[in-house]
């Protein structure tokens with residue numbers, strides 16, 4: 001879906017399909033989900049229910065028999081599912097992310113063959129990581145040797161989602177003894193047509209969160225994989241893996257968004273009912289401010305995720321920037337958000353058996369997966385750091401291209417994940433569009449937002465100078481210096497602020513209660529505080545305006561985002577705190 005109304009209709013239909021989260025008899029109730037989590041059980045029934053809605057088909061392109069047309073759709077659905085159960089959202093998205101190397105590098109026939117299997121309900125897992133090598137992909141040791149008609153594969157993949165349950169495993173294997181960037185290849189193992197004695201499942205790992213997920217690994221011993229299951233050319237594995245990682249990283253942010261939305265909603269259930277010192281907690285000024293800050297975090301992360309998703313399609317040349325910034329910043333911010341909500345919720349957030357507080361804890365634990373799954377936080381930061389010097393260079397903005405990213409109702413070009421580039425050659429449309437966005441907002445009279453926007457523009461100048469000086473003083477140690485990574489952190493914050501400003505300047509379809517400048521101002525304030533924690537940039541009236549927006553979305557049971565999807569009806573709105 002490209003248009004806001006189409007995506008809203010579909011997401012709201014999915015919500016209805018999931019049913020009332022507080023009715024224990026509904027298909028995706030918190031009670032059932034918590035019970036499964038407590039017993040570390042895989043959510044088979046919920047996943048079947050999602051497949052009945054044909055959710056999994058969005059991971060396969062239309063040309064290969066699926067329904068996938070835009071990464072932003074996957075974020076919307078991933079968020080909706082993770083709002084109930086991040087375990088189910090992750091289990092489902094593992095198949096989608098495992099199909100991506102096929103989407104990037106496969107022939108049309110392969111895309112259709114494996115696409116049909118996915119649409120028929122097959123589980124696929126992405127066998128990239130190895131125990132000894134972690135983020136160092138070029139160190140990977142699973143080896144494929146040429147044999148008649150294909151390859152013989154030996155080695156282990158570990159910490160692989162769905163590895164034991166999967167029907168297919170997409171493998172990143174070494175095909176050149178000396179390794180190197182051209183020494184790896186992608187092969188698809190069809191477990192159901194391979195003699196079982198060649199495949200050993202590794203033990204299921206007990207996890208901190210996502211307790212019901214299948215998180216294990218696989219050992220292959222003299223396992224034959226036919227040539228027809230090779231994706232791309234021999235030696236193209238690293239390129240395909242890196243290009244696949246861009247949409248995957250953006251999609252994963254939906255899981256963090258869903259968890260944080262639930263945490264905020266459950267905290268509001270409590271704070272709008274619980275009275276202390278003669279008033280509801282939500283009316284205690286400090287608690288109110290904290291809630292509004294958390295709401296702003298959710299809003300800005302939703303903007304960043306969706307701009308990144310649209311950026312992948314509108315400017316695939318910059319996909320390394322869109323995906324890395326989103327994957328670094330969103331889980332980092334929302335982890336902090338949910339911790340802040342736990343303080344507002346107080347002692348009750350520690351009660352495990354309560355359907356609301358238990359669900360809060362689960363969301364808090366599960367959210368963390370977005371930090372490390374498919375490229376950990378530091379790896380993403382490094383992707384930004386290593387191209388920082390070029391990203392900070394002044395350049396001409398392409399406003400037509402940028403408006404496709406920032407006006408969420410604009411028609412998107414088709415997904416072409418193979419067009420992704422590992423390094424941007426055209427800069428960063430978010431930063432380049434900032435002056436234009438500020439002009440539009442100035443014209444609209446949103447002075448406070450413009451003033452803050454100008455401060456962010458000033459940060460770009462400062463970072464440019466600091467980056468140049470770091471290159472000069474550090475010489476060959478520049479790329480590895482901690483200072484460069486800190487600079488990259490600041491860059492990610494400024495990129496997010498630029499997205500918030502440009503999105504709000506160029507998206508004209510936004511409706512009440514988000515139509516005014518206050519939500520944008522609050523987002524910018526949250527981002528500014530990441531750079532300058534002690535600056536005062538908003539006043540009490542801004543907080544009150546933000547609280548009014550947040551409470552209206554909450555009371556009308558709509559999602560905490562500019563598209564404000566209607567959520568499933570709740571038989572027990574608010575609910576009484578115990």
Ligand SMILES: Cc1cc2nc3c(=O)[nH]c(=O)nc-3n(C[C@H](O)[C@H](O)[C@H](O)COP(=O)(O)OP(=O)(O)OC[C@H]3O[C@@H](n4cnc5c(N)ncnc54)[C@H](O)[C@@H]3O)c2cc1C
Pocket residue numbers: 094125126127128129130133134135136158159160161162210215369372373374375376378379382
């Ligand atoms: C729940 C879960 C699901 C997963 N699902 C899958 C899956 O389906 N398929 C799959 O293949 N893998 C999967 N993994 C593995 C995951 O993708 C990890 O990225 C991988 O194991 C490497 O972990 P790591 O980066 O923490 O470890 P390491 O590479 O050992 O890194 C350790 C630490 O070193 C630092 N570091 C790492 N790289 C750099 C760098 N380039 N520059 C600077 N510092 C660095 C970071 O601080 C990092 O935390 C999953 C893991 C978990 C926990």
